Amino acid sequence: MRTLWQDVKFGVRVLLKSPAFTAVAVLVVALGVGANTAIFSVVNAVLLRPLPFEQPEQLVRVFGTSVRRNNLRRPHSFPNFADLRAQNTSFEAMSAYSGATGALSIGDAPEQITGIAATGEIFRVLRAKPAAGRLLGPEDERPGGSTALVISHGLWQRRFG
Numbered sequence: 001m002r003t004l005w006q007d008v009k010f011g012v013r014v015l016l017k018s019p020a021f022t023a024v025a026v027l028v029v030a031l032g033v034g035a036n037t038a039i040f041s042v043v044n045a046v047l048l049r050p051l052p053f054e055q056p057e058q059l060v061r062v063f064g065t066s067v068r069r070n071n072l073r074r075p076h077s078f079p080n081f082a083d084l085r086a087q088n089t090s091f092e093a094m095s096a097y098s099g100a101t102g103a104l105s106i107g108d109a110p111e112q113i114t115g116i117a118a119t120g121e122i123f124r125v126l127r128a129k130p131a132a133g134r135l136l137g138p139e140d141e142r143p144g145g146s147t148a149l150v151i152s153h154g155l156w157q158r159r160f161g
Helices: 002-017 019-048 078-086 122-126 153-160
Strands: 064-066 071-074 097-104 111-118
Touching: 002 019
Parallel strands: none
Antiparallel strands: 064 071, 097 111
């Protein structure tokens, strides 16, 4: 224990004699700690923490493939998805989705919103329940059907009070 204390005192003396080196060493350690914290936060949110749905271990994402285009994670077209869903014997429910953006224009301040365009069973697949109103259903997929929209709690609070 005595030699450890002597080593610490020697290290402090050396660092005090060269302040430029000390500043660089402290900066490098601070950057390392900051980078480690940031990386762990991302890994924790994406890989370690379970998805915020009931039974997330039962959710599966299915991609198509295109050998000619060397694309092994290709999304399905809607007609292809409709065929897969009609012939499904393995899954409890199936839904398709893709990213979408739009403009919400209420009053004098339009706002760009992002979300997903999804088939009607998306909430059955995720086992999600609405806080108010109704969720999408298969009847919303039909051509000429409703133009229903499900909004987040944050958007509801911000734009609709």
